[in-house]
Amino acid sequence: MGAPVELILIRHLASRLAVPVFVVDRAGDLVFFNEPAEAVLGRRFEEIRSMPFDDWTTAFLPTDGGNALSVDELPLVVALRQGVPAHRTFAIKAGDGARRMIEATAFPLLATGNDLVGAVAMFWEVPG
Amino acid sequence: MKVDFWGTRGSIATPGTDTERYGGDTSCVSIVDGDVSHLLVLDAGSGIRRLGLSIDPQVTHIDLLLSHLHLDHIVGLGFFAPLFRPELTITIWGPRSTTPLLDRLGRYLSPPLFPVRLRDLQSSYQLREVPSGPFAAGPFTITAEAVIHPDPAVGYRVAADGRSVAYLPDHEPALGPAFPSDPAWTSGAGLAAGADLLIHDAQYTTAEYAERVGWGHSSVDDAVAFADLVGARQLALFHHDPSRSDDAVDALLDHARRARRAGEVVAARQGLPITI
Numbered sequence: 001m002g003a004p005v006e007l008i009l010i011r012h013l014a015s016r017l018a019v020p021v022f023v024v025d026r027a028g029d030l031v032f033f034n035e036p037a038e039a040v041l042g043r044r045f046e047e048i049r050s051m052p053f054d055d056w057t058t059a060f061l062p063t064d065g066g067n068a069l070s071v072d073e074l075p076l077v078v079a080l081r082q083g084v085p086a087h088r089t090f091a092i093k094a095g096d097g098a099r100r101m102i103e104a105t106a107f108p109l110l111a112t113g114n115d116l117v118g119a120v121a122m123f124w125e126v127p128g
Numbered sequence: 129m130k131v132d133f134w135g136t137r138g139s140i141a142t143p144g145t146d147t148e149r150y151g152g153d154t155s156c157v158s159i160v161d162g163d164v165s166h167l168l169v170l171d172a173g174s175g176i177r178r179l180g181l182s183i184d185p186q187v188t189h190i191d192l193l194l195s196h197l198h199l200d201h202i203v204g205l206g207f208f209a210p211l212f213r214p215e216l217t218i219t220i221w222g223p224r225s226t227t228p229l230l231d232r233l234g235r236y237l238s239p240p241l242f243p244v245r246l247r248d249l250q251s252s253y254q255l256r257e258v259p260s261g262p263f264a265a266g267p268f269t270i271t272a273e274a275v276i277h278p279d280p281a282v283g284y285r286v287a288a289d290g291r292s293v294a295y296l297p298d299h300e301p302a303l304g305p306a307f308p309s310d311p312a313w314t315s316g317a318g319l320a321a322g323a324d325l326l327i328h329d330a331q332y333t334t335a336e337y338a339e340r341v342g343w344g345h346s347s348v349d350d351a352v353a354f355a356d357l358v359g360a361r362q363l364a365l366f367h368h369d370p371s372r373s374d375d376a377v378d379a380l381l382d383h384a385r386r387a388r389r390a391g392e393v394v395a396a397r398q399g400l401p402i403t404i
Binding site: 002003004005006008009011012015111112113115 | 223224225226257260273274275276280303304311312313314315317318
């Protein structure tokens with residue numbers, strides 16, 4: 001079977017938004033990020049296509065106050081593993097080498113029947 | 129498997145001389161395979177009334193699979209005679225939602241919309257929400273999966289004896305930036321992959337669809353593109369628009385046959401069985 005329809009719809013929606021959006025499936029693997037997210041992350045989705053959980057959670061070297069963030073502290077991981085919305089401001093090292101401060105809000109994608117099908121993060125670059 | 133069409137029309141029943149060949153009843157399809165005591169029914173549109181009156185007396189169990197609860201797919205429920213026969217066992221399946229299936233169906237099957245309440249039905253029936261994985265219904269293996277259509281809606285894949293029927297009566301796979309493209313990112317593609325028979329929404333012409341994007345239905349061209357994308361052997365155009373005359377369906381069928389890259393196309397027609 002292919003992707004759950006909820007992931008298909010959120011991907012369609014994200015592809016039309018000006019806000020950076022990052023989508024993972026129920027296993028936590030990256031399945032999509034949109035063009036505005038490419039500008040912040042310094043990577044093109046078409047070059048990546050997909051990325052396992054262990055890769056994307058460490059690829060951008062997230063830090064908060066100069067200290068490395070553990071995987072479990074990332075808002076998207078909180079949303080996925082705890083099933084609750086999460087918000088945090090932290091720094092990443094983008095694929096183009098730039099260090100950027102971002103503010104991210106993540107939420108779990110719970111389908112009817114309370115099936116977890118993935119999680120979504122919306123984020124913004126902020127001064128810092 | 130023998131597939132019978134009891135209702136092929138979308139949205140609202142349209143009896144009349146200009147729809148008598150393809151039929152004016154709303155969605156209802158039955159499937160039998162070998163074991164004649166077990167009947168599978170897809171949707172309970174107005175067509176289910178005639179099905180209920182002609183059921184083989186050997187049938188003892190019916191699985192009724194509802195794709196969703198829009199009125200044209202459940203309007204015949206209260207007129208389905210087997211629901212009033214205590215010797216029959218009936219399982220009614222429907223899509224999951226945040227509201228239990230009993231409460232959702234009960235909104236229709238209760239006054240003032242309908243004089244008979246669900247609890248007053250006399251057959252031994254049970255309501256079940258479709259599970260997330262394959263499940264058995266008599267000789268059939270059923271898979272249900274959410275598809276793009278407003279409100280909770282699923283499509284079904286029915287398999288038996290190495291054959292399969294995919295039923296996506298209300299479906300808009302073209303909603304999105306690129307269609308057709310990657311099957312893994314196309315609504316319903318997993319259900320319909322390689323199906324021997326794909327019964328698919330084909331409500332609109334391409335021009336009509338352009339005015340109705342997001343309404344949850346497909347153009348005939350998109351139904352053909354979807355069938356080609358998933359490699360369905362035979363496509364049955366379904367859910368004919370209520371404004372479509374028999375002659376207009378004929379014209380769309382001709383168009384679809386020319387557009388199909390590989391595989392057959394028919395227009396679903398009341399009383400025209402398909403054997404797989």
